[in-house]
Amino acid sequence: MKLTPDQLHIIEISPGEKIFLEGAAGCGKTTVGVEWLLFLMAQGVPASSILLLVPQRTMAKPYLEAMQIPGVSAGGFVAAMTMGGMARRMVDLFWPLVADQAGFARPDLPPTFLTLETAQYYMAQIVTPLLSQGLLDSVVIDPNRLFSQIIDNLNKAAVVGFPYQEIGERLKGAWNGEPEQAHIYEDAQQCANHFRSFCLEHNLLDFSLQMEVFTRRLWHLPPCRDFLNHTYRHLLAENIEEDTPVAHDLLREWMPEFESALLIYDTDGGYRRFLGADPQSAYSLKEQCTSQACFTNSFVKTMPIEALENDLSEILNPESHKPAHRSENIPKNQSDPRTALAHGFFRYYPEMLDWIAGQVQELVQYGLPPGEIVILAPFLSDALRFSIMHRLEDLHIPCISQRPSRSLREEPVTQCLLTLAYLAHPEWKDSYPLSKFDVAYALMQAIGGMDLIRSQLLSEIVFHPRKNVPQLTSFSIINPAMQERITLQLGDKYETLRLWLEAYQQEPPQELDHFICRLFGEVLSQPEFGFHTNMKSGEVTANLIESIQKFRWVAGDQLVQAGKSTGLEYLEMVRQGVIAAQYLRSWETDINDAVLISPAYTYLISNRPIEVQFWLDIGSRGWFERLYQPLTHPYVLSRHWETGRPWTDAEEISASQDTLARLTQGLLRRCRQKVYLGLSILGEQGYEQHGPLLSAFQRLLQQWQTEGEM
Amino acid sequence: MRLPKGFQFSQGSLQDYVDCARRFFLRYVQRLAWPAVESEPILESEHYAQLGEQFHKMIQQHLIGVPAEKISAMITAEELREWWENYLEYYRQQAMANQTQLFPEIILSAPIGNHRLMAKFDLISLQKDGSLVITDWKTARKPPQRIWLERRLQTRVYPYLLSKAGDFLNNNHPIYPEQIRMIYWFANFPDQPEVFSYDRKTMKADQERLEYLVEAIEMGDEKAFHLTDDKKHCQFCVYRSLCGRGIQASNLDTDEESVEDITSFDDRLDIDQIAEIEY
Numbered sequence: 001m002k003l004t005p006d007q008l009h010i011i012e013i014s015p016g017e018k019i020f021l022e023g024a025a026g027c028g029k030t031t032v033g034v035e036w037l038l039f040l041m042a043q044g045v046p047a048s049s050i051l052l053l054v055p056q057r058t059m060a061k062p063y064l065e066a067m068q069i070p071g072v073s074a075g076g077f078v079a080a081m082t083m084g085g086m087a088r089r090m091v092d093l094f095w096p097l098v099a100d101q102a103g104f105a106r107p108d109l110p111p112t113f114l115t116l117e118t119a120q121y122y123m124a125q126i127v128t129p130l131l132s133q134g135l136l137d138s139v140v141i142d143p144n145r146l147f148s149q150i151i152d153n154l155n156k157a158a159v160v161g162f163p164y165q166e167i168g169e170r171l172k173g174a175w176n177g178e179p180e181q182a183h184i185y186e187d188a189q190q191c192a193n194h195f196r197s198f199c200l201e202h203n204l205l206d207f208s209l210q211m212e213v214f215t216r217r218l219w220h221l222p223p224c225r226d227f228l229n230h231t232y233r234h235l236l237a238e239n240i241e242e243d244t245p246v247a248h249d250l251l252r253e254w255m256p257e258f259e260s261a262l263l264i265y266d267t268d269g270g271y272r273r274f275l276g277a278d279p280q281s282a283y284s285l286k287e288q289c290t291s292q293a294c295f296t297n298s299f300v301k302t303m304p305i306e307a308l309e310n311d312l313s314e315i316l317n318p319e320s321h322k323p324a325h326r327s328e329n330i331p332k333n334q335s336d337p338r339t340a341l342a343h344g345f346f347r348y349y350p351e352m353l354d355w356i357a358g359q360v361q362e363l364v365q366y367g368l369p370p371g372e373i374v375i376l377a378p379f380l381s382d383a384l385r386f387s388i389m390h391r392l393e394d395l396h397i398p399c400i401s402q403r404p405s406r407s408l409r410e411e412p413v414t415q416c417l418l419t420l421a422y423l424a425h426p427e428w429k430d431s432y433p434l435s436k437f438d439v440a441y442a443l444m445q446a447i448g449g450m451d452l453i454r455s456q457l458l459s460e461i462v463f464h465p466r467k468n469v470p471q472l473t474s475f476s477i478i479n480p481a482m483q484e485r486i487t488l489q490l491g492d493k494y495e496t497l498r499l500w501l502e503a504y505q506q507e508p509p510q511e512l513d514h515f516i517c518r519l520f521g522e523v524l525s526q527p528e529f530g531f532h533t534n535m536k537s538g539e540v541t542a543n544l545i546e547s548i549q550k551f552r553w554v555a556g557d558q559l560v561q562a563g564k565s566t567g568l569e570y571l572e573m574v575r576q577g578v579i580a581a582q583y584l585r586s587w588e589t590d591i592n593d594a595v596l597i598s599p600a601y602t603y604l605i606s607n608r609p610i611e612v613q614f615w616l617d618i619g620s621r622g623w624f625e626r627l628y629q630p631l632t633h634p635y636v637l638s639r640h641w642e643t644g645r646p647w648t649d650a651e652e653i654s655a656s657q658d659t660l661a662r663l664t665q666g667l668l669r670r671c672r673q674k675v676y677l678g679l680s681i682l683g684e685q686g687y688e689q690h691g692p693l694l695s696a697f698q699r700l701l702q703q704w705q706t707e708g709e710m
Numbered sequence: 711m712r713l714p715k716g717f718q719f720s721q722g723s724l725q726d727y728v729d730c731a732r733r734f735f736l737r738y739v740q741r742l743a744w745p746a747v748e749s750e751p752i753l754e755s756e757h758y759a760q761l762g763e764q765f766h767k768m769i770q771q772h773l774i775g776v777p778a779e780k781i782s783a784m785i786t787a788e789e790l791r792e793w794w795e796n797y798l799e800y801y802r803q804q805a806m807a808n809q810t811q812l813f814p815e816i817i818l819s820a821p822i823g824n825h826r827l828m829a830k831f832d833l834i835s836l837q838k839d840g841s842l843v844i845t846d847w848k849t850a851r852k853p854p855q856r857i858w859l860e861r862r863l864q865t866r867v868y869p870y871l872l873s874k875a876g877d878f879l880n881n882n883h884p885i886y887p888e889q890i891r892m893i894y895w896f897a898n899f900p901d902q903p904e905v906f907s908y909d910r911k912t913m914k915a916d917q918e919r920l921e922y923l924v925e926a927i928e929m930g931d932e933k934a935f936h937l938t939d940d941k942k943h944c945q946f947c948v949y950r951s952l953c954g955r956g957i958q959a960s961n962l963d964t965d966e967e968s969v970e971d972i973t974s975f976d977d978r979l980d981i982d983q984i985a986e987i988e989y
Contacts, residue, residue: 046878048816067819068716074820074875077828093771096780108783110764223775514752521746522958525951532951535742542743 003035004028010262010293011035015043018261020286023295025669026609029264033236034066036262040234041073048076051232053251055082055242055272058606063238079232083247084207087214088113091205094224102213105201112204116151117547117579118554119206123147124578126198127191135187139630144577149631150191151206156637158208159244159276161215167192167637173644174636188631202558215246219253228254235261241269241279242605245639248281255288263289268665271604274626274634281639300609300672308337308675309668311703315696317661338704343677343697349617350387352680356614357391359676360595363612370398372611374596376603376667378622382407384684388597398594402602408547409574413531413540416445417516418571424501424519425509426469428568432575434470439463447493448528454486458494472498489528497523512567513548516541551579604666613667614676618697619689624660660692711739711930718819719827721867724923728863729943734927735935736949746948747959755962762849765793765897766832769847772801773814773833793849793897800900810843811836811879818875823924829871834879842876842885844868844892851962853899860906868892869908870916887913 003011010019010032023029041047047067054060060080067078081089091098091111099107114122124147127135131143139146153171157164168189175182199209218224235258237243237251255261263285270279286292301309344355356375364370375388385401392399408414419442422434440459444450450458461482462473475483475491475498483491500523504515520541524531531537548570556566573579596603596610600623626634635655636647668675677697683689717738727734736742749755768781768790778798785791806812812835819828833845846864859865869890876885890908926934937953944950945960 044878044882047819048878065716068718068826070821070824070826072821072826075818075878076875077817077819092767093774094776096771096776096784109786110784227774511753514747517745517747517752521948521951525744525746526957527951527954535740538745539743542745545745 003031006293006295007032007035011039013291016260017291018255018258018263018289019291019293020263020265020289021293021295022265022267022286024267024298025269025607025666026298026300027295028299029266029295030062030238030607033238033262033264034062037063037078037236038066038072040260041075045234046076047078049231049233050078051235052078052080053083053086053235053237053243053247054080055239055244055247055277056605057082057085059238059242062607063236083243083250084211087210090218090224090228091210091213093227094218094221097221097223098213098217099203102217103200104203106203109203112202112554113210114199114204114206114554115550116207118551119151120144120147121551121555121573121579122198122204122206123151123191123195124573124576126194130187130191130194135190136184136631138181139184141628141630142577145629146631147578149629150188150195151208152629152632153188153637154192154196154206154208155211156276156632156634158211158215159246160278160637160639161246161249164192164196164208164212165189166643170636170641170643171631171633174633174641174647176646176648184631204554211246215250219250229257233259235263237261237263239264239266239269239607240282240285241266242272242277243282244276245278245281248278248285251285252288255285261289268662268669270662271601271666273638273659276634276638278639298669301669302340302673303335304337304340305668305671305673305675307335308340308700309665311337311700312664312668312696313661315699316664316692317657336704337700340674341677342674343679345679345681347681349680349682349684349686352617352678353387353391356388356616356676356678357395357397359614360392360397361395364397368611369593370595371593373614374598374603374610374612375614375616376598376600377616378600378620380597380599381684382410384616385597392595399597400594402596402598402606408540408543409577411540412441412445413534413537414544416442416530417519417541417544418574420446420497420501420519421512421515421567421571423470423472424504424515425567426471426505427509428565428571429465429468429470431568431572433465433468434463436460436463439470439472443494443497444530446497446524446530447490448530448532450490450493450530454490457482458486458490462494462498472501474498493528497529509565509567511548511552512570513545513552515567516545516548547579600663600667604663604670607670609670609672611671611673612676613671613674614678615667615693616678617680617683617689618677619679619681619691619694620683621689621691623663623693624656624691626656626659657692664693711735711927711932711935713739713825713927714741717825719822719825719924721829721862721864724867724920725863727923727927729940730938730947731930731935732937732953733943733947733949735932736952739935742949742952744948744952746951748948749946750959750961752959758849758851761787761790761793765790765797765849766847768794769797769832770814773806773812796897796900797847800895806835810838813879816879818871820871820874822920823928825924825928827867827871827920827924829867831868831872834872834876836879840880841889841891842872842880844872844890846892846894847897848894849897851898853896853902854904856904859894859904865892865906866916866919869906870913870920873908873913886910 007028010021013019021029021032037050037052040050052060052063063078064080066072092113095111099111104111124143127147127150128143136146153167154164157167162170168185171188172182172185175185196209198204199206205213235251235254240248240263265282270277298306342359344352344359346352346355360373360375363373377384380401389399389401419434419438422428422432423439436456436459440452440455443458444452444455447455461478462475464471464473475495478486478491500519510518520531523529525538526532531541548567551570552566555569559566559569570579633647635641635651679694681688723734723738726737736744771781772778782794785794812833813831814833815830816834817828817830819826831844832847835843835845837843846868869887869892872890873885873887877883887908887910892906892908894904896902937955938944941955944953944955947955950956
């Protein structure tokens with residue numbers, strides 16, 4: 001790759017410099033970062049002494065890939081981590097030195113680190129009794145969303161750097177609605193207090209406590225500080241604008257210790273604000289650096305895209321609009337943003353999806369690689385993901401979806417495994433009465449070649465909830481005509497499964513994850529069973545097993561002491577939607593050869609410029625509005641909001657406008673050629689929609705039409 | 711064979727290839743999750759794996775400066791306490807603190823073929839006489855035979871990689887094979903460590919073998935990744951159902967032929983395991 005003189009200057013700057021590099025997306029900052037890293041290693045700096053700090057793991061990808069090529073010199077390995085990852089690692093290593101002073105009740109016992117799932121579980125255990133006492137009674141949302149918002153508040157306190165005891169006061173101070181509703185923030189505070197006390201009492205560390213123990217305790221403890229200073233001598237911090245104020249505070253103190261550093265700042269970023277990202281605090285690190293550089297030329301955008309970005313920005317947020325990168329003297333025919341736009345307007349949502357699939361097909365037929373196309377939506381529901389993927393797969397176009405989370409419990413494979421788990425454990429009968437349909441659905445998944453009609457016929461005959469005890473009877477007692485209808489081959493497989501479950505019941509019950517592991521290996525993945533050739537079933541089963549295992553390792557001992565079954569408790573939690581509601585994919589799919597379907601923010605964070613973008617459903621207010629989160633607030637729980645100042649509607653609108661302007665600008669700065677706009681008058685839910693993004697495009701097109709007529 | 715983007719070879723993946731090329735294909739090329747039982751008894755295997763992991767962490771804590779008594783105070787399992795005391799005794803015998811420079815939990819990587827080879831070392835120590843010792847903590851329940859260990863790719867990869875990529879641990883001086891020793895230290899059998907010395911001839915042979923394996927993998931099409939003829943490997947392989955090679959996992963304790971504790975050696979290091987995860 002040919003580097004510009006500006007890029008080369010930074011890469012080869014004298015050793016010992018601490019550089020602050022800023023610029024918009026697409027200006028070549030990450031390229032400099034990668035080359036800086038390789039240059040440092042080529043100069044003999046041990047890779048293991050370089051810390052690559054990223055706000056999110058995916059952002060380390062270009063660096064890790066660059067270091068994995070054979071040409072990179074032999075040596076150690078660059079440590080790529082997030083601040084959260086570092087906190088977790090340090091707490092784990094130095095726990096014996098910090099547990100006591102951090103206030104844990106059993107400093108003589110090891111810590112238990114909570115995942116988001118297990119934190120949600122404990123929050124549910126703690127908050128549910130409080131809800132029945134009347135706390136948060138006026139908040140009408142799904143309890144699981146309520147639990148996650150209380151967890152979110154604790155996380156915000158930890159990463160913004162204020163005492164968690166101030167959460168309620170800050171939120172209440174900003175409340176601008178009915179005064180009698182303000183008590184919900186006191187209630188939310190009470191829930192957070194109970195949760196934190198419980199964690200301290202049982203050595204449980206959720207993300208917020210990991211961060212607090214690290215930043216407030218360990219960071220000031222000489223053995224930990226010495227270890228970090230000794231291990232990491234050079235720093236590369238990527239996308240610091242997406243990191244949190246506490247991470248910036250720590251870097252501010254740490255900077256003098258590094259021999260060299262490169263801090264990379266995206267001037268228009270801050271997309272992770274809902275996770276505590278703070279571009280302002282990141283920018284203050286500029287003063288810590290001995291050298292500053294600013295890139296302004298985009299390597300990505302074409303002139304029409306640039307014109308589109310400017311015009312859209314002017315419409316969406318005229319007050320803060322700065323045509324900073326607008327090229328002078330753009331020929332008129334190249335500055336018309338309409339040449340970078342295509343659109344399809346429809347009445348019904350499915351028509352819009354059909355149009356998108358058709359346009360994608362056309363592009364691919366004309367030679368555009370599928371990997372150069374992204375389909376973006378403000379949110380990506382399972383239904384929407386399925387609808388698009390189904391259409392593209394029908395057209396034989398490879399596609400993948402990128403979502404931070406997907407519902408594990410909704411997967412047919414999961415439902416099959418959990419139904420079979422209930423069947424194998426008759427003692428759990430009171431928890432969930434299985435229906436014939438549950439069994440039919442499970443059999444259809446479990447046995448290769450079993451269709452819904454046969455599985456329903458079979459379950460009607462063989463499934464008997466006798467005395468409320470679920471039981472399967474033998475295929476051999478079915479009348480021959482029906483046996484033939486179901487087929488003997490399928491009957492044989494059913495018998496194998498039934499006998500396996502029966503044999504299992506003769507032995508002492510096993511852990512639920514072990515049961516599923518065995519069931520998968522010994523039956524369901526065997527030849528002629530449903531999971532044998534279904535490769536995705538292995539992935540879903542592995543994710544489920546991992547989820548159960550983590551739950552058991554964290555909560556198992558306490559549940560056993562309380563006389564409860566860990567497996568049954570897990571199943572209960574799944575049914576209530578507390579856990580298994582989301583999971584991360586175990587392997588990151590190689591996305592280069594497939595059309596990417598992604599929520600807009602997830603795509604932005606992946607830092608991947610692309611030829612063509614499809615913006616789905618531009619009439620949706622989802623492009624503009626925040627999620628409804630009555631118990632938390634990303635702006636109020638930041639360092640820039642004065643406690644006691646009310647958050648008004650005007651501020652909400654202004655923030656939403658700013659968010660939409662940043663979002664569209666960020667997307668366009670990652671687009672090389674063209675944006676396709678999809679609109680349906682009736683949205684996914686069937687309601688008419690006319691959001692601000694649609695209005696902005698209408699205005700833009702009208703302006704250019706008028707200009708053309710003049 | 712086109713390997714996934716970012717794929718790096720490790721002793722674990724190469725061992726998989728040697729044991730069964732099909733297993734390598736399924737695990738590293740297709741990245742197929744197949745969560746069957748690997749070895750029985752499952753609960754005991756899990757318990758042992760957890761203890762082993764805890765033991766490694768305790769040693770790392772100790773070597774980076776957490777006082778031994780603070781670590782000892784946190785032990786709850788009797789077996790772990792025994793391992794820990796054995797380790798402390800070994801540490802004292804070796805006088806590690808005074809005589810050497812210690813590099814615990816370090817990762818090294820070097821080019822091989824069109825890819826890279828990497829390994830995570832439990833401990834590398836630079837001795838006062840200029841030699842470098844690789845120590846690998848093992849919590850195997852049975853002491854493995856020396857000949858079996860000698861053939862393991864771990865014994866081949868680790869010294870090779872230290873010589874190739876460890877200069878920075880030797881004050882930026884080249885590391886000659888003769889300077890390297892590799893020790894397998896067994897927490898359950900502290901008096902029976904297995905020590906392997908290294909020399910130029912062995913290193914040359916190792917290099918040729920490693921390059922041969924990597925080339926075979928890079929050049930082979932899917933058909934080249936055939937199932938092993940040695941069905942014993944299938945007894946402890948999660949893919950047995952996919953390959954039609956059996957139903958249940960074998961029992962490590964009762965299987966007389968399986969002398970070695972395969973699972974405790976099965977270090978399947980890859981980039982996803984090394985790098986931090988997002989919380």
